[in-house]
């Protein structure tokens with residue numbers, strides 16, 4: 001277990017655990033006790049969000065964007081010990097467990113992979129393949145960018161912030177790498193949520209690596225280090241054991257939680273409506289109305 005990384009994740013609130021009896025609303029309309037924003041390891045939530053905004057404008061110019069992003073991440077590496085520690089942990093992992101000599105390119109996909117992939121490429125002295133959600137690819141090497149043409153069977157290591165179900169690999173990253181004549185052999189992420197991503201990568205012929213896997217050990221360590229309390233830990237462990245069952249019990253015991261959400265307006269009320277419409281927790285449609 002990567003103890004230093006776990007501290008970084010809780011210090012920056014990249015992993016946030018809800019107060020007891022107040023789970024988070026996820027976009028799907030389900031509820032749960034924790035949230036993961038790996039990109040906060042850039043240093044802080046504010047700095048990460050500022051960088052995301054910069055990415056949103058810079059990505060409009062695909063040929064200029066890798067260089068501009070590279071400049072920003074280099075400055076941040078000098079400024080933030082947490083960010084530096086994360087990048088150094090990624091390169092150390094590659095040197096220890098993957099053979100850098102056998103890797104020709106590092107790739108990273110729009111947007112949050114770029115927080116990590118560009119500096120890993122620099123530190124391993126490899127060209128970077130900048131991948132875009134619209135299926136474009138640009139090779140960035142020695143400070144200049146070119147269209148990614150036939151890469152002649154080159155071997156690629158993809159570096160990303162987070163893997164959940166590997167849907168972005170399946171939909172875009174692996175097909176683009178294939179289209180430009182290369183092969184994605186490995187994936188290395190900072191955080192694996194252990195929600196099926198590694199299995200999907202396996203089917204795509206990509207080996208899956210992570211610095212931190214989100215299992216009960218991560219939260220037990222966070223509790224030992226006093227980042228979270230025992231009651232928060234218990235809520236997370238119950239959820240990990242049985243995500244739907246534990247949240248169903250919570251809603252049965254706290255019917256006011258759903259009523260408040262419905263009355264609160266905005267995004268939360270929208271998500272609460274989704275929960276009811278889909279009857280995710282088999283509460284019966286009358287619940288909370």
Ligand SMILES: O=P(O)(O)OC[C@H]1O[C@H](OP(=O)(O)OP(=O)(O)O)[C@H](O)[C@@H]1O
Nearest residue numbers: 110111112162163164165166167168169
């Ligand atoms: O395992 P997966 O199903 O691929 O999901 C994980 C990816 O999803 C998120 O990015 P998102 O697609 O939200 O794009 P963004 O980086 O532009 O925010 C996240 O930052 C990962 O890169």
